[in-house]
Amino acid sequence: MLGMLKAMRTTLKHLPMKKITVQYPEQRERLPERSRGLFRVVIDPASGEPRCRACTLCESNCPVQVIRVNYTSKYRLPVPNAARLAEARFAAQAGLDLKALQPVLDDYYEHGTGLIAMLQNAQDAYGYLPRIAIHEISLQTGISLSQIYGVSSFYNQFRLSPVGERIIDVCHGTACHVAGAMQITEALEEELGVADGKTTTDMKFTLSSVACMGACSQAPVMRIGESTYGALTPDKTRKIIRDLMAEVGAEKG
Amino acid sequence: MTDDTTKNDGTQVNTATDTESRNVTVAERPDGGYRVTVCAGTACVFAGSLAVFDAFVQEVEQAGLGDSVEVSIIGCHGLCSMSPVVVLSDDTLYGHLRPADVAKVVEGHLKGGEPVEKFLYKDAQTGERIRDWHEIGFYKAQTRIALRDVGVIDPESIEAYLARGGYDAARLALTEKTPEWIIEHITDSGIRGRGGAGFPTGVKWKFANQSKSDEKYLICNADEGDPGAFMDCSILEGDPHTVIEGMIIGSYAIGAHEGYVYVRAEYPLAVKRLTMAVADAEARGLLGDDIFGTGWAFNVHLKLGAGAFVCGEETALIASIEGKRGMPRTRPPFPAVSGLWGKPTNINNVETLANVPWIIMHGAEAYAALGVEHCRGTKAFSLAGKLVNGGLAEVPMGSTLRHVIFDVGGGIKGGKKFKAVQLGGPSGGCIPASLLDTPVDYESLAATGAIVGSGGMVVVDDETCMVDLARFFLDFTQKESCGKCIPCRLGTKRMLETLDRIIAGDGREGDIELLQELGGYIIDGSLCALGGTAPNPVLTTIKYFRDEYEAHINERRCPAGKCKSLITYYIDAEACTGCTLCAKKCPTNCIAGEKKQLHVIDVANCIKCDTCRQVCKFDAVKVRSGVEQAVAGVASGAEG
Secondary structure, three states, rough: OOOHHHHHHHHHHHHOOOOOOOOOOOOOOOOOOOOOOOOOOOOOOOOOOOOOOOHHHHHOOOOOOOOOOOOHHHHHOOOOOOHHHHHHHHHHHOOOOOOHHHHHHHHHHHHHHHHHHHHHHHHHHHHOOOOHHHHHHHHHHHHHHHHHHHHHHHHOOOOOOOOEEEEEEEEHHHHHOOHHHHHHHHHHHHHHOOOOOEEEEOOEEEEEEEEOOOHHOOOOOOOOOOOOOOOOOHHHHHHHHHHHHHOOOOOOO | HHHHHHHHHHOOOOOOOHHHHOOOOOOOOOOOOOOEEEEEOOHHHHOOOHHHHHHHHHHHHHOOOOOEEEEEEEEOOOOOOHOEEEEOOEEEEEEOOOOHHHHHHHHHHHHHHOOOHHHHOOOOOOOOEOOEHHOOHHHHHHHOOOOOOOOOOOOOOOOHHHHHOOOOHHHHHHHHOOHHHHHHHHHOOOEEEOOOOEHHHHHHHHHHHHHOOOOOOOEEEOOOOOOOOOHHOOOOOOOOHHHHHHHHHHHHHHHHOOOEEOOOEEEOOHHHHHHHHHHHHOOOOEEEEEEEOOOEEEEEEEEEEEOOOOHHHOOOOOOHHHOOOOOOOOOOOOOOOOHHHHHOOEEEHHHHHHHHHHHHHOOHHHHHHEEEEEEEEEEEEEEEEEEEEEEEEEEEEOOOOOHHHHHHHHEEHHHHOEEEEOHHHHEEEOOOOHHOOHHHHHHHHHHHHOOOOOOOEEEEEEEOOOOHHHHHHHHHHHOOOOOOOHHHHHHHHHHHHHHHHHHHOOOOOHHHHHHHHHHHHHHHOOHHHHHHOOHHHHHHHHHHHHHHHHHHHHHOOOOOOOOOHHHEEEEEEOOOOOOOHHHOOOOOOOEEEOOOOOOEEEEOOOOOOOOOHHHHOOOEEEEEEHHHHHHHHHHHHHOO
């Protein structure tokens, strides 16, 4: 009896209060400012299919690792087949010789070289990573394109565009910076007529900078191909590059 | 072939207890002939040591000394500021040799027996020439353990390493000791990870040992990405076998059969020598399925890094070996529980592993006797920047910075004033002159805001702008941020923009506080040590050199005369002799003046490339900090 009265009192007390129930989905509450909500795959209204292509980038980027991407058969990675290969070759840079890639792939099948080592080998063969080579690797190994592009764009070593015959690496380590590495790069930029990181139009030189070569006592230093130069000054650098440009017949710009 | 070499060398194969002979540097030949060793460390190679080596071979042959003189190469000898360095078996050290000078040394010293004064080390203070390298202050002030054989043996020859007692520690460990004994021994020695974090190695090994799994991995972290640090590079180039030996002992202690060395591709020489060393060790059964007949199997694989600084972080390194983007992940699980391919993994730094064989051979007590409480043993540093003696140095933990910079490093080059020392690369900080008596150990340095880090020490004089230096490091970390944590990815970018603004002369009131506030958020909000330490260079320079920031922001001038937007070049009317050299070298032809007349710089066209100041023989080209002020200076110079 007493319990019933108590319950009635609670009911009566709440009766004149404002209703807290929200008639979802007609009514919607404002979400708290820090709410992140739940994940949902966006459906493409045109095709009615999910837009997600299972590239796994969200999975690998999530700081708290709450995303797991499960592939369904529909979006499983392509298997090598002649028609697909032909198509991909046509679409990418046609005319590039893929023979040089064969040893790299053989190595993968025989020794199970990792993706990074495989890309390093491919870059050794071509000087950079041609699009067609990346497609070929993806098709032959079943590693997704997004994963290969993800890796190759993450590491500084990989280049996705062709480089010059000679790569000029100017060291920008701490000791070299303090000793004036910036002036060296500027002198080279001016002599070559290209910005840092770029290649001359005649494809003779690529100007690039590296973090540290470990030759700090010779700072500032640079490496052109196999040759190394230490204790540089802008003036000395200009002389070296002018001589080299004359030697290989390179043009400014 | 191998036996012959050993005999020819005249070096005795040392027994395990023969520690005395370790103090011998380059063994003298019994017939009284010389052995010439040419340093082939990275710095010396840059200075042309390989050409010097060729010249020696040729000159020795021509002088008819082919039978009594041997020429070989060594890894980094340490005194890189003298490079290329050549060391003779009578302990003479020659530096700054050019191939053309070799004939003089061969004629004078190897034939005549008299040292050639001109190429000996010159003491900056007394001006005295020192012949014996042991007597040079740089070497006298050091205690070498990890670097014990670096610069002493031929790194490309396993015989040379074996002749110095190499692989004895691994033999002792595998044949006579238990993994528990090794772990206890390493724990007692008090050694802490030399990669920067300073986690006790013994404890790490214990965790890995206790993890139950069918497979375990041992990784040697040789991804020395810090700009300005080259100790690991020098160890791998100068003594690769000691690292392999350390790995064998470690593998036995934790129970791993597969090992990886993750080495930077930017160190081609280290990669080459390490590859050779692994192949040599395999050929001799020191690596493989049955090491020393104990049935212990251990194989070492090389993995080349692809140029990502963040891969020095252990979970990012593991991701990179697995062929993924090198992004750190949350811990726990720690790699000791779930690491490479989900198996228990132990990761040690190169220098840590190089210490292990020494500790096994000489005992934990001998190692613990060096250093201070909580920080035992020694630490290798690479000394660079504006020092008299730059190079590779190893000192006991707890030595003061003053000792390292002034006793080992010989003080500041050109008699300039010490301004600051940058420790620990992009994760570290700048320490001013007032804190020079700080002992070098993990805790004391952390208290100043800097860190020991991997051991890069770059000394700067008063010609270096601290704002520019801080910007340099932040630019580096900003580019290297993997992008996973937003505070690190965007925060460093914002900080960099603020610094760029200050350097360009557009600094605002409150920028310093903004930098400090952002820095705090980045430290708190980042997963790994890259973000957690990225603001350190900025925060420490603000802490100790706040006046420079204020000068940039409030007075629009750069006190060190480095930041281009805040300085102006002018020619001193008193000093200019009118030699026309600067006008000839000026890339924009903005210097006008007749021969023997005062030259004037056209400020409007000057690109501030600094060439004129560097080529002037009379120090007549000066830099004035502040822009408006300098324009007036040039005008008055023109009138005068």
